[in-house]
Amino acid sequence: MLMQMLGEAFLAMSANRLRTFLTMLGMMIGVGAVVLMMAIGEGAQAVINRSISSMGSNLFIVLAGTHNASGARTGAGNAISLKIDDAIAISELDGVAASAPVTNNNAQVIYAGNNWNTTIAGVTPDYFQVREWDFEEGFAFTESDVRSATRVAIIGKTVANNLFGEGVDPVGKSLRIKQSPFIVLGVLESKGQSLEGRDQDDVILVPITTAQRALFGSQISGSIRMIIVKAESDDLMPMVESGIVDLLRQRHRLREGVEDDFTVRNLTALANAAAETTRTMSMLLGSIASISLLVGGIGIMNIMLVSVTERTREIGIRMAIGARQIHILMQFMLEAIALSIVGCLIGISIGVGGAFAVEEFMGTEVSVSVLSISVAFAVAAAIGIFFGFYPAYKASKLNPIEALRYI
Amino acid sequence: MLAAISECEESFKLMDEPVIDVRGLYKSYPTAGGADVPVLKDVNLMIRPGEYLVIMGPSGSGKSTFMNVLGCLDKPTHGEYYLNGHPTSKMDSDELAGLRNQTLGFVFQGFNLLPRSTLLDNVALPLVYAGVKKNIRSSAARLLLERVGLARYCDAKPSQISGGQQQRVAIARALVNNPKIILADEPTGNLDSKTSEEIMSIFDQLNQDGITILLVTHESDIASHAKRKIRFLDGRIISDSQSCLLDSAC
Numbered sequence: 001m002l003m004q005m006l007g008e009a010f011l012a013m014s015a016n017r018l019r020t021f022l023t024m025l026g027m028m029i030g031v032g033a034v035v036l037m038m039a040i041g042e043g044a045q046a047v048i049n050r051s052i053s054s055m056g057s058n059l060f061i062v063l064a065g066t067h068n069a070s071g072a073r074t075g076a077g078n079a080i081s082l083k084i085d086d087a088i089a090i091s092e093l094d095g096v097a098a099s100a101p102v103t104n105n106n107a108q109v110i111y112a113g114n115n116w117n118t119t120i121a122g123v124t125p126d127y128f129q130v131r132e133w134d135f136e137e138g139f140a141f142t143e144s145d146v147r148s149a150t151r152v153a154i155i156g157k158t159v160a161n162n163l164f165g166e167g168v169d170p171v172g173k174s175l176r177i178k179q180s181p182f183i184v185l186g187v188l189e190s191k192g193q194s195l196e197g198r199d200q201d202d203v204i205l206v207p208i209t210t211a212q213r214a215l216f217g218s219q220i221s222g223s224i225r226m227i228i229v230k231a232e233s234d235d236l237m238p239m240v241e242s243g244i245v246d247l248l249r250q251r252h253r254l255r256e257g258v259e260d261d262f263t264v265r266n267l268t269a270l271a272n273a274a275a276e277t278t279r280t281m282s283m284l285l286g287s288i289a290s291i292s293l294l295v296g297g298i299g300i301m302n303i304m305l306v307s308v309t310e311r312t313r314e315i316g317i318r319m320a321i322g323a324r325q326i327h328i329l330m331q332f333m334l335e336a337i338a339l340s341i342v343g344c345l346i347g348i349s350i351g352v353g354g355a356f357a358v359e360e361f362m363g364t365e366v367s368v369s370v371l372s373i374s375v376a377f378a379v380a381a382a383i384g385i386f387f388g389f390y391p392a393y394k395a396s397k398l399n400p401i402e403a404l405r406y407i
Numbered sequence: 408m409l410a411a412i413s414e415c416e417e418s419f420k421l422m423d424e425p426v427i428d429v430r431g432l433y434k435s436y437p438t439a440g441g442a443d444v445p446v447l448k449d450v451n452l453m454i455r456p457g458e459y460l461v462i463m464g465p466s467g468s469g470k471s472t473f474m475n476v477l478g479c480l481d482k483p484t485h486g487e488y489y490l491n492g493h494p495t496s497k498m499d500s501d502e503l504a505g506l507r508n509q510t511l512g513f514v515f516q517g518f519n520l521l522p523r524s525t526l527l528d529n530v531a532l533p534l535v536y537a538g539v540k541k542n543i544r545s546s547a548a549r550l551l552l553e554r555v556g557l558a559r560y561c562d563a564k565p566s567q568i569s570g571g572q573q574q575r576v577a578i579a580r581a582l583v584n585n586p587k588i589i590l591a592d593e594p595t596g597n598l599d600s601k602t603s604e605e606i607m608s609i610f611d612q613l614n615q616d617g618i619t620i621l622l623v624t625h626e627s628d629i630a631s632h633a634k635r636k637i638r639f640l641d642g643r644i645i646s647d648s649q650s651c652l653l654d655s656a657c
Contacts, residue, residue, distance in 0.1 A: 004535050011523055317519045320480060321580065322508020322536045324501045400480045404519070 002334075005327075009335040012307070013342075020339065023303045026296030027343025027383075028350060031376045033289035035351025038372035040358065041282020043365040048278050052271040054191040054200060056132045058097075058234055059268055062090070062227040062244060065261035080223035081261040084208065086251060087227045091126070093243045095236035096229055100127040101208055103224040105216045109204065111163045111175040118159050119203045120177060122211025122224075130230045138171040138186025141207055149209035153182040156201035157190040180214055182206065234268070241266065290379070296343065297383035304336050304391035315395055316403030329396040336388020337381060344380030348373055424492055426588055426619055427454040427477060432486035434472055434642075446472045447483070448642040454621070456587065459614040461622045461630045464639030470623050471592060473639065477621065478511055478590045479503040491587070508536050512581030514591035518573040520565040520580075526552060527561040530579045537584055551579035555609065571602035578609055588619045595629055607632050 013020045064082040087101035104121040127133075128140050141152050155163070155170060164170045170184045191200040206215070208224065231240040241264055248262055308315070315328055352373075355366040434447040446469045454460060464470045475481035476488060479495060488495045490506060498506075507513070520529045531548035539547070552558050555575040557568075565573055574594060581589055591610070595603035603626075611632055614620050624630055638646040 001535055001538060004541065008524075015523055313519075314521060317521060318532070318536075319504065320478070320507060320513050320515075320519070321533045322504050322584070324504040324536065326501075327536055401475050404480070404515075 002330075005331050005334050006338065008331065009338045012311075012335055013338065019303060023299055023339055024343030024346065026299035027293070027340050027380060028296075028347040030289065030293030030296040031344045031347025031380055032350035032354060033292050034286060034376045034379070035348055035368070035372055036354045036358070037285035037289040038282065038375075039351070039355035039366040039368045040364060041278070041285050042367040042369055042372065043359075044278045045275065045282065046367050047365055048271075048275050050192065051194055052268075052275065055194065055267060055271060056130060056230065057268065058231040058237060059130070059266075060229040060231070060237075060241060060244065061265045061267055062086075062229060062248070063263045063265065064223070064225055065259075065263065081252060082224050082227060084224060086248060087124075087224070089247060089251060090227060090229055090244055093240065093247060095232050095240045095243070097232045098126045098130050098230045100124055100130045100228045100230075101224045102127065102226050102228060103208060103211055103216070105211075107178050107215065109159070109163060109175055109177050111170075111173065114163050114165075116159060116162045118156075120211060120215060121203055121205050122208035122215075123205050124208055127205065127228065130228050133191065134189045135186045136189045137169065138184070141185055146207040146209050149207060149213050151180060151182045151210060151214065152185045152207065153177070154186045154188060154205040155184055156188050156203040156205075158199055158201040159204055160187050177204065177206075178215055237266065237268065293379060293383060297340070297387040300336055300339050300384065301387035301391060303339075304332060304388055305394070307335070308332060308391045308395040311395075312398065312403050312406035315398055316400055316406065319398070319400035320404060325396040328398075329392045332392030332395050333385065333388045336392065337384035340380045340384030340388075341377075344377055347380070348376060351376070423456050425453045425489070426456050426491055427452065427621075428489040428492075429453070429477075430487050430489075432473075432476065432488060433484045434469070434476060434481070435484050443484075446642050447476070450486070450642070450644055452637070452644065452647075454619060456619055457614070457617050458635055459610075459620050459633045460635045460637065461624060461633035462637050462639060463624060463627075463630055468639040469642040470639040474590055474592050474621070474623055478513060479506050504536075508533055509584055510586055510588060512584070512586035512589045514574070514577050514581050514589065514594045516593040516596040518565070518570070518577045518597075520573055520576060522565055525562050525564060526557065526568070526576050529565065529576060530583055533580060533584050547583055548579070551583055552576070554582075555579045569602075571598055571605060574598060574602075574606055575609065578606070582613070586618070588621065589613060590621050592623045593625070594622065595624070595626070600628075603629065 062082065064080065082101070084101050087099045090096060091099035100123055102121055102123050104119050106117060107120045109116050109118055109120075121127075124146050125140050125142060135154075136157070138154070140154060141150070145152055153175065155175075160170050163175065164173065170187055173184050174181050175184060176182070188201065188203075188205075194200050212224075229240065229244060231237045244264055245260065249260065252261055254261065315323075318328060318331075352368050355368050358364055359366045429450055429452040432447055432450040433445065435443040435445040437443050450469075450473060462470045462473065472481065476483050479490070479498075482496065491510060495503065495506070513519075520526075521532070524532070527545065527548050530551055531544040534544040534547060549558065549561060552561055555578055557572060557575055557579070560568055560572070565576070568576070574597075578589075578594075589610070594610075595606055598606065607629060610620055610622070620633075622629070622633060630636055636646075636648045637644055
């Protein structure tokens with residue numbers, strides 16, 4: 001019986017093609033917009049999530065304080081307040097998995113005929129653990145390299161490509177940083193862009209002692225720009241943060257009331273805030289798009305009401321030969337549901353096609369998920385049921401004799 | 408000897424329980440002015456299985472309203488209508504729909520076929536509402552179209568055939584659920600006299616097969632097919648060709 005009624009629904013829809021198409025158009029646009037908006041939103045979220053996982057999890061950055069010269073304060077990280085010993089002391093705090101001191105600066109790098117300006121970061125072997133950074137080729141330097149300040153370098157993917165070119169294995173080759181020769185020990189795996197859009201692979205990592213003594217020097221030996229601290233777990237982060245502040249104030253002998261000479265930033269919280277923003281944005285896009293779904297549903301209800309009135313006599317005939325109220329109700333509900341589902345299927349293909357067009361022509365990353373399609377489908381079916389019910393109910397409650405007399 | 412048996416059967420039929428039993432039926436329609444307009448006034452009628460009955464009367468005499476009540480399409484204001492011994496006044500709309508589907512067959516003056524469906528689907532439609540499977544529906548509908556001589560037109564639409572042919576399709580549709588009673592409201596009203604005769608011969612045949620037939624008509628030559636005539640005037644039955652017989656039976 002259901003199949004028969006479905007057949008009749010399609011028969012009724014094909015009897016008035018233009019009207020059927022226009023009615024479905026509302027649904028198509030609504031579903032298409034929802035699918036497209038969700039694809040764009042999820043694409044943005046995927047980008048954010050990748051940056052977050054490339055950054056490493058449960059991270060703090062401790063930046064050196066500002067430098068105050070005749071009342072003019074410089075940016076964070078320029079003072080000489082942080083030392084390698086601070087990093088070692090932090091690594092002994094409860095809840096800290098690792099603590100990696102970093103000092104960095106830009107320099108010109110030369111290999112054979114190529115040269116490239118990049119960030120040179122002096123780090124300890126802990127850095128690779130903290131950043132959860134693996135090697136594509138070669139291996140990391142060790143604590144003994146740090147102790148003896150050897151001239152070895154780990155290069156990022158961008159540096160490898162620009163300095164050595166494709167197809168050349170840089171491991172074991174010698175490059176020059178600020179005229180000093182360095183042996184390349186390894187090449188890091190690509191991490192792509194950071195949250196701020198900086199290329200994380202455009203970097204050369206050298207032992208921190210080598211950076212301080214051979215490359216950049218500093219007024220007071222042992223001063224560094226920042227310390228990256230990794231907490232053991234997400235819920236230990238507040239405890240670790242206050243532990244770092246207390247420890248550094250004590251180590252720097254800061255009296256009460258004196259400003260911190262360092263800044264602790266919770267990178268994970270920042271990342272989560274960024275992710276939250278994206279989520280909110282995609283929800284906003286989705287809800288605006290679903291308004292057009294609602295409008296499409298109202299269009300279906302409108303046309304179903306017209307259809308019921310037009311077909312009053314048909315309803316009367318059906319009732320006269322034994323159709324029960326439920327049969328009439330089902331017939332018109334099925335028609336409304338068929339309208340919205342066919343419209344929805346076309347809308348899904350428009351949305352998916354549109355998403356790929358956006359990716360192709362605008363370069364924005366999109367992500368079409370099964371979830372977004374099934375949600376759009378379910379919502380469309382629900383709209384068909386919701387907006388189809390009243391006209392169908394009205395039809396089923398017609399008086400057979402009045403319906404038969406209707407001209 | 409044989410005639411005696413058939414006569415015996417004939418009288419046995421008359422002793423059967425009535426299929427239609429109408430007692431003290433009133434029907435009135437409310438008007439804008441507030442006063443109800445009575446259409447049927449104290450109608451009493453008993454119809455036994457296998458009868459061939461015609462209802463005549465001038466326009467507005469209430470015969471169509473009476474047919475609608477008998478067809479369970481309309482409810483009386485007062486009085487009771489027993490169909491196969493069951494009082495219909497207490498039934499809900501679904502039970503009435505079941506009676507229209509299973510017990511009664513309708514033939515209308517305007518044919519009332521569904522214009523978009525094929526003739527086969529039109530004839531099979533009551534079976535859809537009876538919950539019959541598709542292959543059984545199709546074969547039953549095909550058989551009935553054959554019986555009314557339209558087997559060739561199974562896949563045609565109603566607009567592609569003549570009025571007389573449409574009425575034959577409507578009769579096939581009325582018969583598809585094997586009803587006991589056929590109700591026909593001026594079935595030949597839209598047809599010429601030759602086609603009317605063809606339609607009436609189908610009704611004659613159905614009555615011979617044992618189906619109770621009620622016809623509403625204006626035309627006396629159509630009425631002559633029936634075995635019993637009832638005449639309506641101003642909402643009352645003013646004559647019944649078998650009333651004396653009924654009285655004696657009571």
